[in-house]
Amino acid sequence: MRLRRGMECRSPPSIHYxxxxxxxxxxxxxxxIKDAGAQAVAFQADLTSATAVEELFIDTIAAIGRPDVALNTVGKVLKKPFLEITEAEYDDMSAVNAKSAFFFLKEAGRHVxxxxxxxxxxxxxxxxxTPxxxxxxxxxxxxxxxTRAVSKExxxxxxxxxxxxxxxxxxxFFYPAEGEDAVAYHKTAAALSAFSKTGLTDLCDIVPFIRFLVSDGWWMTGQTILVNGGYTSK
Known part of the structure; x- marks a missing residue:
């Protein structure tokens, strides 16, 4: 299926853990997903390996066909003074946040x-x-x-x-890295914090933007969009 303006993804979802x-x-x-009347599959992989990312897409295609949408949510947070960050910690963060994203984009570009x-x-x-x-x-x-480079390619x-x-x-994902004082600050830092039930960004605040970007928002590409209730801007 070809996704164009006003169309929705029809391929069954593949879930990674x-x-x-x-x-x-x-x-x-x-x-x-199955309770909602659709089909879905799940695959395990450590995506800090390029081979593992490649195999994840191969397994997905074997199970449900080529995906129309590829959404990468992989991430790891570290809150620590710069002078205390070890080489091992840096390598781990780089592998999870940057390397996995690079090869996810590569395989997505091959297979979507x-x-x-x-x-x-x-x-x-x-x-x-921020420190x-x-x-x-x-x-x-x-x-x-x-993102900018591959959007051109x-x-x-x-x-x-x-x-x-x-x-x-x-x-x-958020709370283990933060102390009580930091949590209290973050809950009041966004311009719209007073109108959120927790003061923080909620999943339901993000989902509409994701849905838009993978459907009618197809004309937007090569962009990084910050969705945070006015917490910060670029």
């Missing part, structure tokens, strides 16, 4: 259908000037450049490629 510790969440997602959509979740810290997140925001930053096939940067989100 990193390890056994997150399999339960992948299974819950697959179950929810013509007129498909590719989207990477980054962070609104790409628009912030302690150098390894996190710094290893997410290359995705902006990857894949555009001849009608494929749009973007990145979306949520603000601090009310998810298990």
């Amino acid at each position: 990193n390890s056994g510790s997150t399999k339960v969440h992948a299974d819950e997602t697959v179950a929810a 259908t013509d007129h498909g959509k590719i989207l990477t979740v980054v962070t609104s810290l790409l628009g912030a000037y 302690f997140y150098a390894a996190y925001a710094g290893t997410k930053a290359p995705v902006e450049h990857f 894949f555009g001849e096939r009608g494929i749009s490629v973007n990145a979306i940067g949520p603000g601090p989100m009310d998810t298990p």
